[in-house]
Amino acid sequence: MSMTGNAVRAAHISLLALLALCGQALAQAGETQSKVTDPHFKIAPGYLKRSELPDSLVLLGPPPEKGSAALARDEEARQATLPLRNTERWKLAYTDADLAFPQAADNFSCAMGVRIDSKQTPRLHAMMLKTLSDFGLSTYGVKNRYNRVRPFVVHNEATCRADQEVILRSDGSYPSGHTAAGWGWALVFAQINPERADALLKRGIEFGQSRVICDAHWQSDVDAGRIMGAATVARLQTDATFLADLKAAKAEVKAAKAKPVSSTPECAAEAAALSAR
The missing domain is CATH 1.20.5 (Single alpha-helices involved in coiled-coils or other helix-helix interfaces)
Structure with a gap:
């Protein structure tokens, strides 16, 4: 026809x-x-191309809906952190919120048992910068799709970082890019320094919880951020440049651990803050 x-x-x-x-x-x-709102995730080029990153739109569902049990859990988790405001744990959440360097490296130096900096551990320091982009950017598919409102906006309250609130108001809450970075770093650091794996993983968990304590994220944002951090670490295991840097970083840390180091007041204060409940 x-x-x-x-x-x-x-x-x-x-x-x-x-x-x-x-x-x-x-x-x-x-x-x-x-679309990337948080400037921390554009400090340095990552190991992976955007097309190589794990896809949050595939790996994550939508954020909790109004009236759901999941949202009730988010509210309960938030309420549980309110007594920590203006405590030492609140102050630690303040420094954990800073993803700029050197603070970002200092946040994990105590758990590593070695100061992470551009002089003593330059390869590891550079790895942190590069992976920060990979971890953070992995969250933006879902972050931009749903543009979830952050808890401090919903409740009309302040976070632990007034200086960051303008950015946070326009940056989707779900999932947490800070958490993806903190958990991703902890997983990589545990590979580099397995003797300190428990301390590093614990620090990575608390790094994410700092976002809830700071009132910058809901608990479900943090949970989803850990998924994206872990997925990105899995993808990095197939990248030759990352693996070469990982090997070099292991040698740096081994050499640094061979030098006598005394406990610092900063590490004692961090341990005390993390023990607060």
Whole structure:
């Protein structure tokens, strides 16, 4: 059966309209993936291309819905942290919120048992910078799709970091990019220094919980951030450049651990803060 000229033209127009809609949808999807609000995740290029990162849109579901048991859990977790405001644990949440260097490296130096810096452990220090981008960027598919409102905005209260609140108001809460970075770092550090694995993983867990204590994230944001951090670490295990840096970082830490180091007041204060409940 043959088509008339008018029918052919109509079909052609319909096809063009469909292609235009598909192109618009793809552009919107690309924008969802590419928009990055938090400047911490653009400090240095990562190991992975954006197309190589784990896809949060595949790995995570949507954030808890209004009236759900999951949201009730988020509210309960938030309420449990309110007594920690203005305590030493609150102050630790303040420093954990700083992903700029050298503070980001200092946050994990006590757990590592070695000071992480550009002089003593330059390869490890550079790894932290590069992986920060990978961990943080892995969260932005879902973060931009749902643009979840943060708890301090919902409850009209302050966070532990007034200086960051302008950015936080426009950056989706779910999942937590800070948590993805902290948990991802902890997993990598445990590979580098397995003798300190428990301390490093504990620090990584508390790094994420600092986001709830700070009132910057809901508990479900933190839980989802850990998933993306772990997924990114799994992907990094197949990257040759990362693996070469991992080997070099192990040698740096081994050499640093061979030097006598005395306990510092900062590490004692951190341990005391982390013991607060």
